[in-house]
Amino acid sequence: MNLELNKMAQEAATSRRPLEPGSAAKADGRASVIRFCVLLAPLAVIGLLLMPGRSDQVLYAVSRDPMAFRNYAGEVAAHRSQRVAPCTLVILGHSIGRHLDHRQFWSGSGLNYSIGGDTLAGLMARAGTYEMDGAAAVLVMIGINDVFKSDDDEVVRGFKRLLTQLSFAKVVLCAILPVDEARVPRSFTGFFRGIRTTNQRVHGINARVAGLCEDFPNVTWCDPSQELCDAKGALRSEFTEDGVHLNPDGYTVVEKCLRLCIQEAGLAVAK
Numbered sequence: 561m562n563l564e565l566n567k568m569a570q571e572a573a574t575s576r577r578p579l580e581p582g583s584a585a586k587a588d589g590r591a592s593v594i595r596f597c598v599l600l601a602p603l604a605v606i607g608l609l610l611m612p613g614r615s616d617q618v619l620y621a622v623s624r625d626p627m628a629f630r631n632y633a634g635e636v637a638a639h640r641s642q643r644v645a646p647c648t649l650v651i652l653g654h655s656i657g658r659h660l661d662h663r664q665f666w667s668g669s670g671l672n673y674s675i676g677g678d679t680l681a682g683l684m685a686r687a688g689t690y691e692m693d694g695a696a697a698v699l700v701m702i703g704i705n706d707v708f709k710s711d712d713d714e715v716v717r718g719f720k721r722l723l724t725q726l727s728f729a730k731v732v733l734c735a736i737l738p739v740d741e742a743r744v745p746r747s748f749t750g751f752f753r754g755i756r757t758t759n760q761r762v763h764g765i766n767a768r769v770a771g772l773c774e775d776f777p778n779v780t781w782c783d784p785s786q787e788l789c790d791a792k793g794a795l796r797s798e799f800t801e802d803g804v805h806l807n808p809d810g811y812t813v814v815e816k817c818l819r820l821c822i823q824e825a826g827l828a829v830a831k
Contacts, residue, residue, distance in 0.1 A: 632675060636686045639673045643691075647828060650695045652687060654678045656737065656805060657701035665819035667828040668696060679705045680718030684725055697827050698729045699818070703736040703765070704804065708750050708757055712765050719769045723776045732821055733773060734814070735766045735783035738795040743803025759793045782821035784814045 644650060647668030651657055655676035662670030673690065675682075683702050692698060700722070706715045723731065738759045750757065766783060773781045788810065790796045795803065799810030806814065822828070 632677075632682075635675050636689065639671075639686070640689055640691075642671055644671060644694045645669055646694060647696045648694070649697050649699060649828075650690075650692050651699045651701070652683055653699075653701035653734075654703075654705055656704070657699075657734075659806070659811065660699075660701070660818075661811070661815060662699075664815040665822055674701070677705060678702065679709070680715070680722055684718075684722055687722075687725060692729060695729055697732060697822070697825075698726055699732045699734065700726070701734040704739070704762075707736060707762060707765065708744075709753070709755065711753075711755060712761060712768070715765050716768045716772065720772055723772065723779055727776065727778060729778065730825070730827065731776070731779045732818065732825065732827075733769070733779055733781055734818065735769070735781070735785055736762050737806070737814075738762055738785055738789050738793060740795050740797065740800060740803030759789075759795075763793055780821055780825040782818055784817035787813045787817060 649662050649666045649668060649670045651660055651662065651670065651672040651674055653660075653674035655674070655678075658672060658674035658676060660672065660674075662672070673686075675686075680702055683700075702722075703715060703719070706718060710718070719733075723733070739757060739762065741758055744757050763785070766785065770781050770783065773779045785793075788795055788799055795810075799806060799813065801807050
């Protein structure tokens with residue numbers, strides 16, 4: 561029995577294929593590549609976080625909701641399927657714009673194309689896919705998410721590109737609304753780029769964008785900040801639940817201001 565086992569062991573040993581020339585080097589090379597990728601992955605993530613612009617939708621999806629990016633694409637597709645009838649007001653914006661009631665300041669029909677978490681870059685990308693040539697006017701409420709993540713110059717440049725893109729329409733541009741600084745969460749991108757959200761920045765950007773609107777005769781500037789702010793320029797607590805988004809009382813103030821701005825622009829106003 562032992563002789564048979566020894567014979568079988570010898571046959572198994574002699575039947576093994578010898579290593580191919582250079583195979584050890586190839587294995588070491590693959591291991592080096594894997595180690596390099598492992599080391600590079602954190603740097604790639606940090607790089608993505610530092611990038612302003614269209615990466616914001618990816619960051620929003622990762623940080624808030626695994627389904628958010630898919631939902632974003634679905635909402636854009638739903639917007640594109642809608643027909644813009646004559647006398648229609650199209651609202652473009654983020655989560656604050658999403659809950660505006662156009663019936664409070666517009667006499668015709670309204671389509672709200674606002675998406676929560678959106679930025680200037682995201683809005684420009686999707687607005688270019690919408691058929692809005694028949695719209696009576698376009699109301700834009702965007703920017704606070706950019707303040708969270710981008711410096712002031714980047715935000716102002718974004719508004720200039722957006723207004724240039726919307727030069728075909730009559731535009732009512734709403735100012736970036738103030739916030740309660742103590743309750744504003746700091747974004748991933750803002751943290752890595754050393755950017756803080758302050759009302760001083762918000763008001764400064766608004767002043768620059770208001771001046772920018774003078775170069776666009778089709779744009780009406782609307783700033784409800786004065787009615788929403790306290791003596792320090794912050795969003796008053798009675799108008800918000802979380803320091804950023806408006807409650808019903810806050811929306812009443814903003815919609816009243818929009819009504820006045822739309823009336824001054826000679827557009828259709830709700831009765």
